[in-house]
Amino acid sequence: MLRATIFFIYVSSVASASETVGMPQLDPKSWVPQIFWLIITFSFLYIIISKIIFPRLSESIEQRNDYISDLIDEAKKLTEQTENLNKQYDNLIKNSNNQAQEIIINDRRKINIEFNKKQNLLNDKISNITMKAEEEIKNFHHNSIGQIKIIAKSITEELLKELSIKKMIDHKIISKNIEEICKKSIGNIN
Amino acid sequence: MDPKEIKEKIEKMKLDIEIKKMQTKNVSPLGQAMKMGTEFVAAVFVASFMGFYIDKWLETTPIFIIFFFIVGSVAGIFNVVRSSKMINKD
């Protein structure tokens, strides 16, 4: 709507103006000098731009573009490098992790084996010692009866001697009695 | 700065450019309408001019001027369609 109004105002004003003076643009007298000066000024500008401005601008812009593309290339290279390094680093970590795992497993196995060996050795030693001890005990047990008998015999003999019934000392009877007593007591003990 | 950030920035800039393009497309419907009108009028004008002089040359007024006026209108419509296609393509 606004546009239409503006257009209407424009057309009517131009029309009324053209009626009074006419459009100066349509006066052929002004055409030739305008074309003449247009050719001169435009060619002058064209020569300046094509000979001076264009080479300067294109040079500086190309230079900058080259520089920028160089920088971009460098940045690309660097990113590649960092990516590679990253990969290497990852691999390194993975490998070392694996290695550590392996080492841990191996060590554990070794320790277990060593431990078992030591345990077995210890067990053997312990059983040896106990066996010896048991034997000693047995021996002792065995010997002790004989010794007790001897001691008892000597004690009884001493006793009888003290009691001075020297004549009546009969070794056989004493042994027999001691034997009986021993059997009784030891049987009780055992 | 790390590459991800740069990538994001580039994406953002691309988006901005797209938006700007969309905005400039609708910048001046008046100018476009004006352009279309000129396109049409110019074709009619040129065709009528040709018809007028052919008539003058062959002394067949008003056959050619009418014919060329019609053809010029068609050519004008062609022009308008073509330039509107060009605008839509951008």
Place this chain on the structure above:
Amino acid sequence: MANPMKQFEVKTIGPKIEIGNFDVSFTNSSLFMLITVSLISIFLIITTQKKSLVPSRLQLLSELAYQFVAKMIAETAGSKARPFFPFILTLFLFVLFCNMIGMLPYSFTVTSHIIVTFALATFIFIGVTIIGFVKHGFGYLKLFVPSGVPIILLPIIVVIEVISYLSRPVSLSVRLFANMMAGHTMLKVFGGFVISLGFVGGWLPLGFSVALTGLEILVAFLQAYVFAILTCIYLNDALNLHH
């Protein structure tokens, strides 16, 4: 109310110069062409004097213009249009500066004259046509024969295509000229309203003038851009023949 068309009048400055039978006097139009060209030249030469890797603000401006045009050419005409880069850059800057200088009060808008824009457009049109024929020989005429058209319709289509092709300089020049003239006339009309309505009623057209000035600056840029990009498109047709 002052005549809004008066600003477009061409006045001779200084003595009358004639070459042969033609009057080529120096006019206000020529003066502003000279101003435009010298402004562009001085600006570009100063800003490109020091070629530093990290550009200064001024250097950045000219590089901005360079890259703007470079992108425009690359997107429309491709790498084959590289040799025409200086021409497109000149064209774009010339039209842009003419439009922008025309926005200053009491100045003259060179591009508001149909003959100037038409001369530029005709030069482009002829140049493009020559480039097309040099590149493709008579194969360039294929431009007028679109593929996939039945034989019966072919003659009329060819006529239409030829008219469409011939209308290029007209539409190119009329678009720029009409935009510039319309804007300046409207500014003048609203300016006149401000004066004639006085202190009481002049505020609304004043606001309108301000808004219009902003719009006109946009249009001045847009029209320079459109002029350059259409040149690129025509160049593309001539360089890479496909239809």
